[in-house]
Amino acid sequence: xxxxxxxxxxxxxxxxxxxxxxxxxxxxxxxxxxxxxxxxxxxxxxxxxxxxxxxxxxxxxxxxxxxxxxxxxxxxxxxxxxxxxxxxxxxxxxxxxxxxxxxxxxxxxxxxxxxxxxxxxxxxxxx
Numbered sequence: 001x002x003x004x005x006x007x008x009x010x011x012x013x014x015x016x017x018x019x020x021x022x023x024x025x026x027x028x029x030x031x032x033x034x035x036x037x038x039x040x041x042x043x044x045x046x047x048x049x050x051x052x053x054x055x056x057x058x059x060x061x062x063x064x065x066x067x068x069x070x071x072x073x074x075x076x077x078x079x080x081x082x083x084x085x086x087x088x089x090x091x092x093x094x095x096x097x098x099x100x101x102x103x104x105x106x107x108x109x110x111x112x113x114x115x116x117x118x119x120x121x122x123x124x125x126x127x
Contacts, residue, residue, distance in 0.1 A: 008040070008047045009071075011118065012064035016052050018115040023048070026089050026112075027073065027120075043073070067117035072102070072109070075124050079108050082122050086112055094119070 013019040016039060023029045029041040029048075038057065041048040051057055053066055075082065079097045086093055096110030102123055109123040 006046060008049055010049045010051055010060065010064070011069060011116075012051045012053055012056060012060070012066055013116050014053050014066040015115060016050060019050060022114050026086070026091055027122075069118040070121070071118060072121040072123055075122055077124070079110050079122065079124060082110055086110075 011019070020031050020039065020041070023041045024031055027043070029043045032040050032042050032047070034040060035057075039050045041050065051060060051064065053064075056064060083093055083097070091112050094111040094113060097108050098110075100107055100109045100121075100123065102125065104125055107123045107125045109121050112120050112122075114120050
């Protein structure tokens, strides 16, 4: 028995509108409504479901808190373009570009924070 891939993850957020704005405007994700008023951020074949703090859907993590996640997203675009894009969007680069080791080996990464303070890593593997 083994798992084969990640389908989605859940972020608990303080402000749904600010979160949706950041992930759609800055990271190019799309927002989708599903279920009974739930929101998800979609990219590639994955999604990030959103829980608003105080209105979490059941079941959920025992200690879900806004700003407690470290997320890594992959891109095919050069990291230097991401640095320029972040600057244009008023998003501070926390670190990078730096070399890291991802699930598939060496990769380049830059880091920023979303509105809740989650650490967001944008990474690319060499061609």
